[in-house]
Amino acid sequence: xxxxxxVRVIEIGEGICAPxxxxxxxxxxxxxxxxxxxxxxxxxxxxxPFVNGESPVFLCLNRNKKSVVLNLETGEGREALKKLxxxxxxxxxxxxxxxxxxxxxxxxxxxxINDKLIYLGISPYGEKGPYARxxxxxxxxxxxxxxxxxxxxxxxxPVRLGxxxxxxxxxxxxxxxxxxxxxxxxxxxxxxxxxxNMFGSLLSMRGTLWxxxxxxxxxxxxxxxxxxxxxxxxGYQTGTLPVYFTLRRGNEEAYSTVLIEFEMFDAINDPRFGxxxxxxxxxxxxxxxxxxxxxxxxxxxxxxxxxxxINRNDGEAVPITDYEYLFAHPQTEAIDIxxxxxxxxxxxxxxxxxxxxxxxxPEGKYEPPPALGQHTEEVLRKAGLSAQEISRLSPARKG
Amino acid sequence: MAxxxxxxxxxxxxxxxxxxxxxxMLLASMGAxxxxxxxxxxxxxxxxxPPMVNKMSVLYIACNMNKxxxxxxxxxxxxxxxxxxxxxxxxxxxxxxRSGTADRMGFSYEQLSKLNPRIIYASANAxxxxxxxxxxxxxxxxxxxxxxxxxxxxxxxxxxxMYRYVAHIDLTTxxxxxxxxLQALIERxxxxxxxxxDVTMLGSALNLQTSRVAEFFATGKTPPRLGSATxxxxxxxxxxxxxxxxxAVGVVTDDQWQRLCKAIEAPALASDERFSTNxxxxxxxxxxxxxxxxxxxxxxxxxxxxxxxxxxxxxxxFYDFHNLRYHPHVAANGQIFDLDAGSYGHVNMxxxxxxxSKSATRSDRNPVPGEHTQQVLQxxxxxxxxxxxxxG
Numbered sequence: 001x002x003x004x005x006x007v008r009v010i011e012i013g014e015g016i017c018a019p020x021x022x023x024x025x026x027x028x029x030x031x032x033x034x035x036x037x038x039x040x041x042x043x044x045x046x047x048x049p050f051v052n053g054e055s056p057v058f059l060c061l062n063r064n065k066k067s068v069v070l071n072l073e074t075g076e077g078r079e080a081l082k083k084l085x086x087x088x089x090x091x092x093x094x095x096x097x098x099x100x101x102x103x104x105x106x107x108x109x110x111x112x113i114n115d116k117l118i119y120l121g122i123s124p125y126g127e128k129g130p131y132a133r134x135x136x137x138x139x140x141x142x143x144x145x146x147x148x149x150x151x152x153x154x155x156x157x158p159v160r161l162g163x164x165x166x167x168x169x170x171x172x173x174x175x176x177x178x179x180x181x182x183x184x185x186x187x188x189x190x191x192x193x194x195x196x197n198m199f200g201s202l203l204s205m206r207g208t209l210w211x212x213x214x215x216x217x218x219x220x221x222x223x224x225x226x227x228x229x230x231x232x233x234x235g236y237q238t239g240t241l242p243v244y245f246t247l248r249r250g251n252e253e254a255y256s257t258v259l260i261e262f263e264m265f266d267a268i269n270d271p272r273f274g275x276x277x278x279x280x281x282x283x284x285x286x287x288x289x290x291x292x293x294x295x296x297x298x299x300x301x302x303x304x305x306x307x308x309x310i311n312r313n314d315g316e317a318v319p320i321t322d323y324e325y326l327f328a329h330p331q332t333e334a335i336d337i338x339x340x341x342x343x344x345x346x347x348x349x350x351x352x353x354x355x356x357x358x359x360x361x362p363e364g365k366y367e368p369p370p371a372l373g374q375h376t377e378e379v380l381r382k383a384g385l386s387a388q389e390i391s392r393l394s395p396a397r398k399g
Numbered sequence: 400m401a402x403x404x405x406x407x408x409x410x411x412x413x414x415x416x417x418x419x420x421x422x423x424m425l426l427a428s429m430g431a432x433x434x435x436x437x438x439x440x441x442x443x444x445x446x447x448x449p450p451m452v453n454k455m456s457v458l459y460i461a462c463n464m465n466k467x468x469x470x471x472x473x474x475x476x477x478x479x480x481x482x483x484x485x486x487x488x489x490x491x492x493x494x495x496x497r498s499g500t501a502d503r504m505g506f507s508y509e510q511l512s513k514l515n516p517r518i519i520y521a522s523a524n525a526x527x528x529x530x531x532x533x534x535x536x537x538x539x540x541x542x543x544x545x546x547x548x549x550x551x552x553x554x555x556x557x558x559x560x561m562y563r564y565v566a567h568i569d570l571t572t573x574x575x576x577x578x579x580x581l582q583a584l585i586e587r588x589x590x591x592x593x594x595x596x597d598v599t600m601l602g603s604a605l606n607l608q609t610s611r612v613a614e615f616f617a618t619g620k621t622p623p624r625l626g627s628a629t630x631x632x633x634x635x636x637x638x639x640x641x642x643x644x645x646x647a648v649g650v651v652t653d654d655q656w657q658r659l660c661k662a663i664e665a666p667a668l669a670s671d672e673r674f675s676t677n678x679x680x681x682x683x684x685x686x687x688x689x690x691x692x693x694x695x696x697x698x699x700x701x702x703x704x705x706x707x708x709x710x711x712x713x714x715x716x717f718y719d720f721h722n723l724r725y726h727p728h729v730a731a732n733g734q735i736f737d738l739d740a741g742s743y744g745h746v747n748m749x750x751x752x753x754x755x756s757k758s759a760t761r762s763d764r765n766p767v768p769g770e771h772t773q774q775v776l777q778x779x780x781x782x783x784x785x786x787x788x789x790x791g
Binding site for chain 2: 049152162172186200209212227242
């Protein structure tokens with residue numbers, strides 16, 4: 001049950017981006033045929049750690065799918081793909097940029113076979129311009145899109161976001177593209193191509209910072225621009241985890257209570273802490289300078305205690321968690337986001353459900369990710385290939 | 400002329416700040432008629448977040464492209480009725496206030512679905528409606544902090560690091576929010592019924608970290624912070640080059656590894672069995688990386704860029720805005736463009752994330768707050784205001 005119930009998706013892509021997009025489709029009820037090369041999706045090799053030979057990253061990105069091995073470098077492999085496309089609704093394509101077009105399996109070729117097809121083309125940089133054929137990975141896209149400039153220290157080794165934002169955010173934009181093209185097709189009967197790219201996704205999402213650097217901006221100050229030059233933000237140290245906090249200004253009584261509860265008696269008369277903490281907290285001018293004073297006040301308390309005091313006094317405070325703390329916390333429990341999948345080799349493992357809840361649409365299922373080529377024969381038979389044709393496609397060894 | 404995907408879809412938009420407005424901006428970019436309702440006076444708080452251009456914040460300009468602007472005082476019964484009328488004639492009602500606020504204002508799903516059973520009622524909040532943090536408001540930095548995302552970012556051996564650009568989690572939530580609304584529209588197309596849609600910033604931030612949380616689910620341990628390096632693929636990090644600049648290199652397949660070794664003229668590495676598979680390279684990274692560092696330091700970035708490009712090995716530079724704003728590739732793809740924001744002047748804008756071959760998208764200026772109040776009232780068949788009185 002879901003928006004893509006009854007929709008068949010062919011997912012041709014490896015790693016994180018296309019597979020996550022395919023998984024979002026599968027979670028929305030689509031039948032997803034994952035086309036893999038004979039060596040398998042390279043994400044199957046992401047690790048250590050492995051769980052009984054399975055990559056945890058692969059396991060978390062490929063539930064609810066069927067695996068079909070096709071060698072798209074060969075004419076026969078591409079012919080077999082075209083047979084699958086005939087009865088498909090959606091193709092997600094994230095091959096080496098330019099490969100699909102060059103080899104007769106791009107949108108222009110596939111729409112001849114199936115004119116209602118929805119074709120999501122994912123590329124590293126976008127289809128026009130000098131980088132149209134440049135390959136990329138998560139890090140190279142973060143670097144090229146200036147994403148790393150909001151981390152680390154100028155002049156020291158670059159720091160990347162540990163989260164795979166280029167891959168994952170692009171997958172969500174791709175999913176939006178599929179959903180909207182499908183909506184359009186329901187209304188008009190028309191298929192079309194949707195193109196997304198990793199570089200463009202990050203440039204789009206960093207957009208408010210581009211806006212902040214427009215001509216005519218009155219000053220460099222602002223909650224974006226000085227982010228380039230600020231030191232790394234590690235939060236405020238406590239006796240346990242660091243915390244992030246802000247105080248809502250204007251409540252003098254609450255502010256005094258905060259300073260008293262943390263025994264920061266000198267701060268009460270310190271002009272740097274005046275005006276309800278405007279300069280001394282958050283993005284305030286002097287926040288960095290007086291940070292050690294706050295941290296001295298927090299040192300004898302746990303992160304939870306510090307947050308409780310601040311939240312009780314018209315502020316907003318949370319610990320800067322690690323995953324151990326986060327997944328044991330009652331709020332994570334309250335949003336009910338962890339599910340379980342049972343895999344024949346890896347056993348039971350946890351995954352995250354998608355972040356939406358619908359009043360009228362029940363949640364989908366959680367079938368384990370497929371073994372490499374697990375459904376090749378079944379799927380190709382259904383598509384009309386003979387046993388002989390199928391065996392000609394498979395190499396002697398299986399993956 | 401081509402129509403937008405959401406041509407004919409109307410959105411009653413009571414969102415504020417960034418999470419909600421950026422989502423409705425994307426819907427408007429696909430052709431929806433988004434009616435942004437703001438209170439008189441201050442209205443959407445994002446208007447006042449610096450930096451400003453011609454007395455309007457660039458944040459408001461960026462998050463409110465393509466919308467119509469209506470000013471209504473929802474505490475005033477007649478104006479609240481106008482808002483109900485807009486909702487009644489809309490396909491989507493959307494808000495991102497703290498849990499319970501919309502209900503208290505008289506705009507609950509129960510009320511609006513009575514007026515319009517086909518309405519899709521979409522809500523986003525920070526932490527969810529239940530649990531100890533349900534009542535707490537949340538913004539991008541607090542969700543960054545709480546969602547574990549800082550714990551996997553930072554210099555090796557250093558402390559967890561927050562992301563100093565405090566919009567990525569907001570706009571990620573917007574992105575999941577849009578996907579959720581689109582699913583509801585599809586469902587409604589099939590069933591004729593509306594529904595309630597709920598998304599949280601915390602759930603969105605966690606989903607964004609799917610590929611990293613996976614390692615925690617397997618090991619019970621938060622993955623280590625590695626600077627520019629990557630936990631599960633090697634070599635996938637920055638290398639210092641001769642002139643003191645860094646090159647980003649990404650090798651994720653064994654083919655790319657062999658081509659890298661050839662490009663940097665390191666046959667000993669290519670034939671070293673320990674490094675011939677990704678798991679081997681990850682396992683033996685402490686032996687491998689210093690040897691690569693010694694090679695990359697011998698030549699400038701440009702040298703390696705040419706070699707690796709020719710070999711089809713992913714690589715990149717650490718660009719800044721100055722490199723990007725007028726870069727030919729960025730210009731060719733419209734990934735940063737100049738928005739004519741009318742009375743507010745010209746503002747740099749990030750491009751839309753998708754390109755459709757048949758359907759149109761739009762990138763037109765934000766409204767002046769309240770700019771379309773009279774127009775919308777007239778469309779609804781409501782009497783225009785007497786001069787000098789509210790609304791408009």
